Amino acid sequence: MLIVNKSVPMTNHIRLPAERIEQLRRIAQAKEKTITEVIADYVRSEIAAGTIPASVPGFDVASEGASITIRANGFEASVPMGEGPTVADLLKEAGSANADPERKKRWIEGAAAMSGMTVKRAGNGLKLVSPITGREFPLNLDIAADLAEQIERAAE
Template sequence: MPTHISLPNERAEQLRMIARAKSQTIPEVIADFVRAEIAKGTIPADIPGLDVTKTGPEIVVKAASGFEVTIPLGEGPTLADLLRESGELTPSDPERKARWLEGLGALTGVKVKRAGNGVKIVSPITKREFPLNLDVAVDLANQIDKTAE
């Protein structure tokens, strides 16, 4: 769920200026800043409220909200690729979507669907949906890849 942060009008305008200069949105500018700080070691790469762990032959993604999905360890990179490329998972790319549905989606029951400016991961057991902004979906993909190593 989006959080609203109060900034002085001058800072908000500076963010708009940076975004325009980089042909990005303000959330993309902020995501770039956060990723730069992760790269510097200022904060860990883990996404607050999400726990990605390896439990033997599986990867488990748990959210503080109670959402949980489990996938086979070997399929972690497939889910990561799908999340990373989720901005492209549209009707204009039905072949990739079909491969997902017939592959990992069919195997595990985990579904990933576009939702506005993000995606939703759907649990096969509870049918609960976990929404992610597209840039956070990329960060989750990186966590899944790291866990699958």
């Protein structure tokens, strides 16, 4: 059973038997990851296998002339085509566990400078702020990395 809490756009709740949760916890511990990272690895393996498309659900990323447009539920931003790969790298690096906090801050500010959108750090994620609509869009760091790959594909 999937329970979706629509009042909190960044979080959904999935009910699993306690035994399955314990198995996931053990897998995560063995791999020195979080349960969220284990699930993300599984999703990425299914993308690689062709089970589902590589696009991030809810995001429309498209090449439109000399720019890449990113749209999602009231969020909209446009990135110059030549800056797409750089913005993608910045989004990926913002979630890197290996980066020091000051460097992450510079990457986030760099993404904002290149795209016109504001990128704020918010807990274990980011908030993208549209320069067009002003709307904030919460984004988990793991999903930010997937969105970055979608931006890279649009820039090709």
